[in-house]
Amino acid sequence: MTRASARSVPEATPLWLKLSSYLILTDEEKAYLSELERNILRQPPRSDLLQQGEKYRDVRVMREGWAIRHKALPDGRRQVVNFVLPGDIIGMYSTLFESADHSVTTLTAVEVACFPPDRIVELFRGFPRLAAALAWSGAREEAIVAERLLSLGRRTALERTAHLIVELLRRLTTVNMADNGHFTLPVTQEILADALGLSIVHINRTLRRLRDSGLIELNGQRITVNDVRQLASVGQFDELYLHLIRAPKRLERAFSGEERRPHAGGAGEGRRKM
Amino acid sequence: MTRASARSVPEATPLWLKLSSYLILTDEEKAYLSELERNILRQPPRSDLLQQGEKYRDVRVMREGWAIRHKALPDGRRQVVNFVLPGDIIGMYSTLFESADHSVTTLTAVEVACFPPDRIVELFRGFPRLAAALAWSGAREEAIVAERLLSLGRRTALERTAHLIVELLRRLTTVNMADNGHFTLPVTQEILADALGLSIVHINRTLRRLRDSGLIELNGQRITVNDVRQLASVGQFDELYLHLIRAPKRLERAFSGEERRPHAGGAGEGRRKM
DNA sequence: TTATGCCCTTAACCTATGTTGTAGCCGTAC
DNA sequence: GTACGGCTACAACATAGGTTAAGGGCATAA
Numbered sequence: 102m103t104r105a106s107a108r109s110v111p112e113a114t115p116l117w118l119k120l121s122s123y124l125i126l127t128d129e130e131k132a133y134l135s136e137l138e139r140n141i142l143r144q145p146p147r148s149d150l151l152q153q154g155e156k157y158r159d160v161r162v163m164r165e166g167w168a169i170r171h172k173a174l175p176d177g178r179r180q181v182v183n184f185v186l187p188g189d190i191i192g193m194y195s196t197l198f199e200s201a202d203h204s205v206t207t208l209t210a211v212e213v214a215c216f217p218p219d220r221i222v223e224l225f226r227g228f229p230r231l232a233a234a235l236a237w238s239g240a241r242e243e244a245i246v247a248e249r250l251l252s253l254g255r256r257t258a259l260e261r262t263a264h265l266i267v268e269l270l271r272r273l274t275t276v277n278m279a280d281n282g283h284f285t286l287p288v289t290q291e292i293l294a295d296a297l298g299l300s301i302v303h304i305n306r307t308l309r310r311l312r313d314s315g316l317i318e319l320n321g322q323r324i325t326v327n328d329v330r331q332l333a334s335v336g337q338f339d340e341l342y343l344h345l346i347r348a349p350k351r352l353e354r355a356f357s358g359e360e361r362r363p364h365a366g367g368a369g370e371g372r373r374k375m
Numbered sequence: 376m377t378r379a380s381a382r383s384v385p386e387a388t389p390l391w392l393k394l395s396s397y398l399i400l401t402d403e404e405k406a407y408l409s410e411l412e413r414n415i416l417r418q419p420p421r422s423d424l425l426q427q428g429e430k431y432r433d434v435r436v437m438r439e440g441w442a443i444r445h446k447a448l449p450d451g452r453r454q455v456v457n458f459v460l461p462g463d464i465i466g467m468y469s470t471l472f473e474s475a476d477h478s479v480t481t482l483t484a485v486e487v488a489c490f491p492p493d494r495i496v497e498l499f500r501g502f503p504r505l506a507a508a509l510a511w512s513g514a515r516e517e518a519i520v521a522e523r524l525l526s527l528g529r530r531t532a533l534e535r536t537a538h539l540i541v542e543l544l545r546r547l548t549t550v551n552m553a554d555n556g557h558f559t560l561p562v563t564q565e566i567l568a569d570a571l572g573l574s575i576v577h578i579n580r581t582l583r584r585l586r587d588s589g590l591i592e593l594n595g596q597r598i599t600v601n602d603v604r605q606l607a608s609v610g611q612f613d614e615l616y617l618h619l620i621r622a623p624k625r626l627e628r629a630f631s632g633e634e635r636r637p638h639a640g641g642a643g644e645g646r647r648k649m
Numbered sequence: 650t651t652a653t654g655c656c657c658t659t660a661a662c663c664t665a666t667g668t669t670g671t672a673g674c675c676g677t678a679c
Numbered sequence: 680g681t682a683c684g685g686c687t688a689c690a691a692c693a694t695a696g697g698t699t700a701a702g703g704g705c706a707t708a709a
Contacts, residue, residue, distance in 0.1 A: 123471065154615070172525045174611050180528040182521045194514045196629050197397065197507075202518055202616040222629040225503040225510075233471075233499045236510040240468045243517040244476055247456045250520060251446045253527040254454040254572030258696070289656065298528030300697050305658060337448050341428070342476040355470050355496040532666070563686065574667050579688060 111135030114214075115188035115276060116162050120234045123352050130231055133224075138162055138214035144207055146287075150191055151205040157195035159215040163187050166211030167287050171295065172203045181296035183246055184269065187276055193239065196222060208287045230356050237352070241344050248342045253298040256337065261297045262307045264336030266317065270326055271343060283325035388412055388488075389462035389550060390436050394508045397626050404505055407498075412436055412488035418481055420561075424465055425479040431469035433489040437461050440485030441561050445569065446477045455570035457520060458543065461550055467513065470496060482561045504630050511626070515618050522616045527572040530611065535571045536581045538610030540591065544600055545617060557599035 111117075111131050116138065120126065126134070141164070144150065150161060150168060168185040182203060185191065191205050195218035225232040245268075252261045269286065273279035294304040311317050316332045318325040326332055387395075391408050394400065400408070415438070418424065424435060424442060442459040456477060459465065465479050469492035499506040519542075526535045543560065547553035568578040585591050590606045592599040600606055 170521075172521065174525070174529060175613075176611075178529040180525040182524055194511055197511045197514070197626055198618050199620050200615065202618070203521065219629055222507065222626070225507045226630070229499040229503060229506065232503070232506055232510070233496065236499075236506070236513065237468055237471045239510065239513055239517065240471070243513065243520060246517060246520050246524060247444075247446065247477065250456055250524050250527060251448070251454040253524060254569075255448060255452040290658095291656085295528075301657095302659085302698075303696055306696090309658085337450075339449075341474065344472050344476070346473050352471055352496070355493055356500070565686085575687095576668075576689085577666055580666090583688085 114138050114162075114164060115186075116164075116190070118276075119188035119238060120231065123237060124230055124234050124356075125353055130228060133228060134231070137216050137220060137224075138164065140215050142213050142215055144211050144213070146207055146209050149204060149206050150211075150213065151201050151203070153201055153204045156200050157192050157198060157218070160193055160195055160218050160221060161191040162214040163189045163191065164212040164214055167208040168205050168211060169208060169292065169296075170203050170205050179295045180298065181292060183242065183249070184272075184296075186272060186278070189242075190235070190238070192218075193221060193235065208292070230352070233352060233356070244342045244344060249296075258297070258299055258303055258307045259310060260336050261299070262293075262304070262311065262336075263316070263332050264338050265293075265297060266311075266324070266326060267329065267333045267336055267338045268343070270329065271340060271345070275345065282327065282329060283323060285322050286324050287322050388436075389438055389460075390464070392550070393462035393512060394505065397511060398504055398508050398630075399627055404502060407502060408505070411490050411494060411498075412438070414489050416487050416489050418485050418487070420481055420483050423478060423480050424485075424487065425475050425477070427475055427478040430474050431466050431472060431492070434467055434469055434492050434495060435465040436488045437463045437465065438486045438488055441482040442479050442485060443482060443566065443570070444477050444479050453569045454572065455566060457516065457523070458546075458570075460546060460552070463516075464509070464512070466492075467495060467509065482566070504626070507626060507630070518616045518618060523570075532571070532573055532577055532581045533584060534610050535573070536567075536578070536585065536610075537590070537606050538612050539567075539571060540585075540598070540600060541603065541607045541610055541612045542617070544603065545614060545619070549619065556601065556603060557597060559596050560598050561596050 112135060113121075114135065117126070117131065117134050120134070124130075142161075151157075153173060163185055165187055168191075169181045170183045170185055170191075171179055171181045173179045185205060191213070192201065221235075224235070248268075249265075252264055256264060270279055270282070270284060273284050278284060290304050290308070291301050293308075294301040297304065299307070308317075308319065311332075312319060316326070316328055316335065318327065332338075386409065388409065390412065391400070391405065394408070398404075416435075425431075427447060437459055439461055442465075443455045444457045444459055444465075445453055445455045447453045459479060465487070466475065495509075498509070522542075523539075526538055530538060544553055544556070544558060547558050552558060564578050564582070565575050567582075568575040571578065573581070582591075582593065585606075586593060590600070590602055590609065592601065606612075
């Protein structure tokens with residue numbers, strides 16, 4: 102196994118960092134990842150990275166900037182499903198799905214890496230640990246969407262809004278995009294409304310209430326959370342769903358277990374239990 | 376490669392069938408899957424398969440029956456995230472996540488298979504094609520949840536309800552649990568309300584409207600969809616998100632491509648390009 | 650400079666949906 | 680048989696959040 106080429110030390114990209122929190126990456130894996138991200142593309146704010154209905158093309162990895170994943174109804178009503186942050190993957194299952202059921206639109210200028218979907222297959226075949234880590238990150242995203250579903254279904258406007266702000270604060274903190282309770286939210290109130298299933302007027306009212314109660318401050322796109330604890334309590338925020346507790350390298354442990362290839366001989370006896 | 380043991384021809388389980396729609400399973404893979412499902416457990420209706428907050432234990436595969444995946448707020452408000460049908464997996468990422476952020480509760484008597492989470496790791500290591508297919512099915516689930524988010528955020532009560540009914544009809548049809556527009560929905564109106572983010576009273580009103588307009592019929596838990604087209608149009612249902620068009624064995628094709636192990640030597644040149 | 654467009658803000662009013670309360674049906678327990 | 684609990688049904692009323700309308704700030708363009 103050639104050590105990762107000394108002539109170009111792979112740099113730590115956001116994806117790399119994200120996966121690292123669950124695996125101690127080998128040099129070979131690091132090299133593979135940074136090679137994956139070699140083809141870099143820049144796009145301006147408010148441009149589409151993917152459009153609902155179009156055939157999937159490349160897989161993309163967000164390296165820098167913000168985007169939203171959203172779905173629209175034929176009559177124009179729109180729902181933001183999630184915010185796409187550095188390290189997140191767009192269209193990971195291009196190989197499998199025919200066409201996109203959602204759009205991805207940039208909020209800021211972004212930098213993304215592109216590669217053909219086949220490389221995901223290649224990765225599953227050659228780098229099972231990376232594959233598992235990617236599958237994990239997909240599951241985490243689902244958990245976030247499920248929590249948002251709980252918000253839209255069962256939380257009031259005030260609770261939802263508080264919850265989202267705390268969620269973003271937490272997520273941004275883990276990627277060093279927030280410090281000490283304040284961060285930049287490159288988002289109009291319309292987008293916020295579309296993320297929370299509210300009207301733009303009502304989002305405005307709700308933000309006002311949060312400001313009046315002193316929980317947050319807003320100037321322009323800069324938001325400051327004055328009292329995270331209380332805001333979290335207003336939003337009934339329980340960070341369980343973010344699965345941040347990087348379970349002490351569980352995947353690592355599991356993979357480094359005995360190297361036996363799993364048996365596969367049908368109704369084989371033995372080894373079962375627990 | 377030992378052929379799948381002749382002495383016990385593996386039976387086609389729902390999971391098996393599900394994955395088959397995206398891969399032509401090899402005998403070895405079939406054997407592995409059916410061995411995975413060897414340890415079978417039965418549970419009565421209205422019992423928990425998983426509880427929010429508890430440590431993950433076994434991975435479970437639904438073989439028969441219905442369940443719901445739901446999340447609750449501390450004050451008791453509850454949101455049903457999805458319906459769990461045969462072939463669906465519960466707690467697939469137990470290895471990675473510390474504790475469950477949702478509960479799973481049976482609606483009918485169910486039959487599930489259980490196995491320890493390590494076997495997922497084993498599977499990633501030894502059966503990349505199965506791993507990819509499982510990751511796919513996770514992505515599909517996310518797509519369903521995202522669509523439900525769109526419903527709760529932007530569809531009216533009538534639209535949501537219509538949409539859900541069509542969704543269930545479609546999903547059940549693919550697993551032969553519905554025929555010709557009617558199926559059994561083992562669900563109280565309370566559960567429906569929790570799935571759609573509505574009050575129980577309003578669900579009742581909404582079902583009445585659907586019945587009055589002749590789009591559906593209800594008797595007990597038996598539901599009949601009289602006019603799928605129109606119901607789908609009321610719900611602005613676009614089945615894109617279900618990703619049913621089993622893209623002509625795309626994964627199959629991708630995997631059966633050249634067998635080369637991916638290179639990994641860092642900034643290697645060449646081979647990049649489509 | 651004015652014009653234009655985008656966004657935020659607020660007020661007044663409206664409606665879809667929530668709440669409360671009552672009744673009836675049906676199956677099970679005893 | 681009666682009592683009970685779980686579920687459906689529906690009426691009357693309450694309200695969170697939607698809609699419409701209007702104005703203001705602040706860029707950028709000409």
